[in-house]
Amino acid sequence: MKQDEILQRRDKIISRLQLKPDLGEGLEEAARILKKYLKERHMNSTPERxxxxxxxxxVDTPFDVDALHELVCQYRARVCRTTVYNNLMLFAEAGVVSRFQPFPNGTQYFEKNIRQKPHGYQVCRRCGSIKPLSLSEVTPIVHSQLNKTFHLSQFCLYALGLCKTCYNTERREVKEHDRQWQADKESKSKQKQKQKQKRSNKKK
Ligand SMILES: [Zn+2]
Incomplete structure (x- = not known):
């Protein structure tokens, strides 16, 4: 993916990430779990954390580190990106945040994990747009397949593909590429014919 496309994708994600004060379900439980996790590891909680x-x-959409960092900085200055990243990784280890990486070697996405209904996402691999998927019919099937002794902490499902706009753009690009390839082929073939003609004229 080209650099400007990556930046466009990031801009989209950032513009979508907004603080919604009426949310917050699961926060108390998440804070309790995190407190216990930190205590067991002799770590402290901090106001930033x-x-x-x-x-x-x-927030009600998945986000990457940069989007969350930007949002946090809007309300609380002097929190560096590394602090946000380290805390997200810690939250993921403690099980209060889930993370997924839909793009090969690409950005990690995070989202809250406590008291969330099972859900999935369809992710456009080109522009990075993310839309929720209902998993109400899939979840019982997954549960029925799990080993009885297995303790499930996170269930993440995402479908990677192309949104309608990006699908059409890629089709146009493929057509243009084919057209260019065909034109090059024809031009090379004409050149060859000319050279052949020249050689046969010289022999005469
Ligand atoms: Zn797209």
Whole structure:
């Protein structure tokens, strides 16, 4: 993917990420789990950490580190990107945040994980747009296939593909590529014919 396409994708994600104060379901439980997790590892909670967790539970779309960092900075200055990243990784280890990586070698996405209904996403591999998928029919099937002794902590499903706009763009690009390839082929063939003609004229 070209650099400007990546930036466009990032802009889209950032513009979609908004703080919604009426959300927050699962936050209390997540804070309790995190507190226990930190205590067991002799780590402390910090105001930054608490605020980042609060923010995660007040957005309703998956996000990457940069989008969350930008959002956190709108409300709380002097939180660096590394702090946001390290906390997200810690939240993921503690099980209060889930993460997925839909793009090969690409961006990691995160989202809140406590008291969330099973859901999936369709992700456009070109522009990065993410739309929720209902998994109400799929979830019982997955549960029935799980080993009885397996303790499920996260169930993540996403479908990677192309949205309608990107599908049409790619088709246009493929057609243009084919047209160019055909034109090059014809031009090379004409050149060959000319050279052949020249050689046969010289022999005469
Ligand atoms: Zn797209």
């Amino acid at each position: 608490e605020f980042i967790l609060w923010t995660v539970y007040h």
